[in-house]
Amino acid sequence: MLYAIEINNLYKQYKGALAPAVNGLSLKVKKNQVVGLLGPNGAGKTTSINIMCGLIMPDEGNVQLLGKDAIKETQEVRKVIGVVPQQIALFPHLTARENLNYIGSMYGLEKKVMRERINNYLQEFGLEKHGDKRIIHYSGGMKRRANIIASLLHDPELLILDEPTAGVDIHSRAMIIEFIIKYKQQGKTILYTSHLLEEAQKVCDEVVIIDEGKYIAGGETKELIKETNNCHSLEEVFLHYTGKVLRD
Amino acid sequence: MLLLLLMPAVLIIVMALVQDAPFKSYKDLRFDLLVADNDNGTLSRDIIKGLKQSKNFHVIDSVKGEALNDAILKQLLLKGEYKIGIVIPKGATAEIVNLNNIIANNISEKIGLGNTLPVRNTRDSMYIKIYFDPVTQPTFRTMIHAGLDKYITYASTNMLVTRLSQLGKAGNDTSQANAKDLKKVFTGLGIKEEAVNDNIKEVLHINSVQHNVPAWAIFGMFFIVVPLASHLLREREEGSALRLSLIPNSQTSLALGRIIFYTIVCTVQFIIMFCIGLWLMPVFGLPALTLGMHPWILLPIAICISFAATSFGTFIGSVFKSSNQALPFGSIAIVILSAIGGIWIPVEILPETMQRLANISPLRWGLAAINEIILRDGNFAAVIKYLAALLSFGIVLWLISVYRNKMRNQSLQ
Numbered sequence: 001m002l003y004a005i006e007i008n009n010l011y012k013q014y015k016g017a018l019a020p021a022v023n024g025l026s027l028k029v030k031k032n033q034v035v036g037l038l039g040p041n042g043a044g045k046t047t048s049i050n051i052m053c054g055l056i057m058p059d060e061g062n063v064q065l066l067g068k069d070a071i072k073e074t075q076e077v078r079k080v081i082g083v084v085p086q087q088i089a090l091f092p093h094l095t096a097r098e099n100l101n102y103i104g105s106m107y108g109l110e111k112k113v114m115r116e117r118i119n120n121y122l123q124e125f126g127l128e129k130h131g132d133k134r135i136i137h138y139s140g141g142m143k144r145r146a147n148i149i150a151s152l153l154h155d156p157e158l159l160i161l162d163e164p165t166a167g168v169d170i171h172s173r174a175m176i177i178e179f180i181i182k183y184k185q186q187g188k189t190i191l192y193t194s195h196l197l198e199e200a201q202k203v204c205d206e207v208v209i210i211d212e213g214k215y216i217a218g219g220e221t222k223e224l225i226k227e228t229n230n231c232h233s234l235e236e237v238f239l240h241y242t243g244k245v246l247r248d
Numbered sequence: 249m250l251l252l253l254l255m256p257a258v259l260i261i262v263m264a265l266v267q268d269a270p271f272k273s274y275k276d277l278r279f280d281l282l283v284a285d286n287d288n289g290t291l292s293r294d295i296i297k298g299l300k301q302s303k304n305f306h307v308i309d310s311v312k313g314e315a316l317n318d319a320i321l322k323q324l325l326l327k328g329e330y331k332i333g334i335v336i337p338k339g340a341t342a343e344i345v346n347l348n349n350i351i352a353n354n355i356s357e358k359i360g361l362g363n364t365l366p367v368r369n370t371r372d373s374m375y376i377k378i379y380f381d382p383v384t385q386p387t388f389r390t391m392i393h394a395g396l397d398k399y400i401t402y403a404s405t406n407m408l409v410t411r412l413s414q415l416g417k418a419g420n421d422t423s424q425a426n427a428k429d430l431k432k433v434f435t436g437l438g439i440k441e442e443a444v445n446d447n448i449k450e451v452l453h454i455n456s457v458q459h460n461v462p463a464w465a466i467f468g469m470f471f472i473v474v475p476l477a478s479h480l481l482r483e484r485e486e487g488s489a490l491r492l493s494l495i496p497n498s499q500t501s502l503a504l505g506r507i508i509f510y511t512i513v514c515t516v517q518f519i520i521m522f523c524i525g526l527w528l529m530p531v532f533g534l535p536a537l538t539l540g541m542h543p544w545i546l547l548p549i550a551i552c553i554s555f556a557a558t559s560f561g562t563f564i565g566s567v568f569k570s571s572n573q574a575l576p577f578g579s580i581a582i583v584i585l586s587a588i589g590g591i592w593i594p595v596e597i598l599p600e601t602m603q604r605l606a607n608i609s610p611l612r613w614g615l616a617a618i619n620e621i622i623l624r625d626g627n628f629a630a631v632i633k634y635l636a637a638l639l640s641f642g643i644v645l646w647l648i649s650v651y652r653n654k655m656r657n658q659s660l661q
Contacts, residue, residue: 053494078496089491106495150491 003064004158004189005029005052010061012047012213021047022058023213029206034180034190036204036221038197038234040242044213045193046086049162053083066157079107082156086163088143089150092136096127096146099135100153107154114153121149126175141172148176152183159183161192165199177203201225201234209241216241253517256468257524264460264525264534279392281305282324282333284316289341294403295376304395318377325379332384332392335377343374344404345411352411361415376400461525461537462618463591466611468521469514469553470586473561473578476510480565481574503650507558514554515547522546540625546618549631552638553614559642559649560610566649585609590616613637 007027013020022044029035039045050056052063054074063070070077090099097118104114122128125145135143148164161180165173180190180203194200200207201221208218217224221234228237281299285292299305309316311324321333349365356364378396380389483489492502525537539546561578568574586592588602589609595616598606606612617634620626 055490055493075496078494083494085487085490085494087487087490089487089494091488091491092486103491103495106492106497151494 002030003028004031004033004066005035005191006064007048007052008062010048010051010058010063012044012051012056012058020059020213022051022061025061025210025213025215027208027210027215027218029189029191029208031189032184032187033205034184034192034203036200036207037191037193037210038200038207038238039193039210039216043211043242045210046162047213048210049083049160049191049193052160053081054078079154080156081158081160082151082154084148084151084159084161084164086166088135088147090135090143090146093134095132095134096122096138096149097131099146100150103150104153109153117153117155118149121152124179125149139169141168144168144172145175148179156188158189158191161190163193163195165194165196173199197233197235197238207234209238211242253520256465256471256517256521259468260461260464260521260524261528261532263464264456264529265532267460268456268534278303279305279332280330281307282316282321282330283307283309284318284321284333284335285309286317286338287336287340290407291341291344291403292336294406295336295399298399298402299396302395302399322379325381328381328383331381331388333379334396335379337374337376339371340374340376343371344407346370348404348408348411351408352415355412356415365411365415455535457525457529457534457537458622459594461521461529462622463586463615465518465521466553466614466618467582467586467591469517469614470557470560470582470611471579472510472514472517472554472557473564473582474575476558476561477565477568477574477578478571480562481568481571485571499653500650503562503646503653507555507562507646510558510561511551511554514557515550518550518554538622540622542621542625542627545621545626545628545631548628548635549614549617549621552617552635552642553610556610556614556638556642556645559645562649563645566652582611586611588612610638610641613641 005028007025010022010025011020012022021042025044025048037045037048047056051058052065052070054070054077058071065077066080068077068080090096091102094102100118100121101114104118109117118131119128122131125148127142127145127149130138130142135146138146144164148161151159164176164180168176177199180192184190184205192200192204204221206219207221207224209216217228217237219227225231225234225237228240231237231240283296283299285296296307296309300307308330311320314320316333318335321335324330325333346368347370349367350370353364353367376396378393380392480489483492493499522537522539526539527536530536564574564578564581568577586609588605589595589612590598590606591611595603595606595612613634617631617638620630620634624630
């Protein structure tokens with residue numbers, strides 16, 4: 001099993017939508033890579049991620065995650081992947097520790113292992129002093145970090161992060177980037193979306209650019225920049241492929 | 249959570265106390281009654297004596313040592329100090345004696361006694377006048393009318409008995425009943441209420457506690473709709489619902505877990521409300537709740553009501569997109585369903601159309617099932633149709649909610 005993610009001819013059109021959100025998307029992501037899934041607003045990034053984690057059923061196509069069918073074996077796939085959604089997906093009136101204990105127990109983790117992981121991650125993400133504070137009282141950056149920890153407790157092989165650094169302070173962003181690199185070093189695969197292309201260029205081994213639900217370009221980040229005419233950065237590559245027309 | 253249990257408890261106590269008087273039969277109440285006796289004859293004395301002996305009226309025939317007359321009586325009523333007053337007109341006794349003599353003479357003639365009592369022509373328009381404080385409710389007026397009528401009839405009958413007895417003595421006819429025997433004839437056939445169920449000794453009556461405890465307990469249970477729908481919407485708005493849907497557990501089992509939890513909460517609420525009815529209501533001077541001969545059936549009824557209420561809350565929380573829509577709808581829907589379902593006023597005294605409409609309310613099904621047990625001493629077979637209705641209602645709404653949640657991500661809205 002060479003690939004962590006294999007998507008074939010994925011198609012999804014929402015009820016009431018004029019155009020498909022994902023339109024025949026195919027891509028492959030090798031294991032132990034940090035891969036950036038890039039695209040303008042409405043390109044189909046979040047829909048693709050939602051299909052991968054079983055939140056949305058595609059109209060056509062198939063998705064294999066770590067060799068498992070993400071559409072038919074959703075529950076099995078969820079055991080081995082971690083998803084950090086764009087939205088803060090925590091119980092705001094519980095403390096970070098209470099949230100993590102509850103989520104860990106839902107994954108069936110042993111109490112001792114869970115306690116150890118929670119303490120380690122709280123420390124790693126700089127939240128050890130705030131573990132007993134309610135999420136509602138956290139700053140935006142702290143919420144983002146706690147949101148990531150909640151997706152890591154079951155030690156997933158594949159981590160999918162949907163704009164994890166959107167709207168966070170510089171220190172939190174640096175911490176998240178550092179974590180992504182470190183997590184990859186543990187042999188894990190990371191799929192990550194962002195509008196911050198400078199950040200993506202720094203972090204991603206490979207990038208995939210999609211637009212209007214279709215694959216546009218992809219490859220090793222450095223190679224892609226080199227191969228694209230007159231481009232010296234990922235941002236230039238992105239604009240080269242997606243154009244300069246504003247998207248809503 | 250404490251509020252969820254405390255507020256319905258306060259509600260049922262307040263409602264039972266507030267509605268205690270309207271639920272009481274008039275024979276259980278005692279009213280101040282102003283009496284102006286312009287007659288001063290046997291009839292008025294008999295009426296006043298009867299009223300004084302009754303438990304319903306406290307007769308007031310003088311104020312500050314001054315005997316009441318028509319004018320003073322009206323003034324007191326207009327001031328609102330008293331609610332009811334009667335004026336016995338001058339010559340009432342003479343008129344009733346004359347009427348009774350006519351009746352007695354007729355009877356005497358028919359049975360061949362041959363004796364006659366003196367009579368004159370009858371007068372028209374001789375009434376015992378009754379006055380009410382203008383704010384008095386029509387139902388209260390009717391009740392008082394009926395009560396007074398009873399005493400007037402009794403006094404008149406008493407006089408007639410005396411007349412007939414006099415005729416009997418005048419004719420030296422020993423076969424005629426004496427006055428005491430004749431009284432027995434008039435009072436021999438009385439009315440005694442007994443229980444319809446031969447197995448129980450006491451007659452079960454609807455009273456403030458028997459109605460309000462189950463009715464408002466059900467209302468309180470259904471009000472779980474508001475916190476439950478709010479909780480579901482908040483979970484969606486705040487993102488915790490998303491986290492739950494990312495965890496490798498069946499969404500159906502999560503939804504089922506939520507239903508079971510809230511059903512248990514509602515059932516506990518029901519048990520607490522009934523305990524208040526049993527043991528706390530008497531502390532407030534109200535009758536204790538009686539549970540009938542099969543109280544254990546109340547538990548499955550409580551579970552079915554709780555399930556229906558919880559499913560309704562889940563449904564509201566699933567079909568609406570925001571708290572601004574769901575919460576007013578949920579609370580107003582409960583108030584409407586409770587009003588048509590006989591929570592506020594027993595269905596039995598509602599107009600026929602409303603009685604038919606009541607059958608669409610799940611609160612009505614719950615209350616009817618409880619009434620079967622605590623008022624009619626029914627068994628499990630008597631409530632099974634209500635339980636089936638509550639369960640079906642709950643299952644249908646729950647399935648719609650599960651489907652709605654599953655489909656939510658499939659559309660743009």
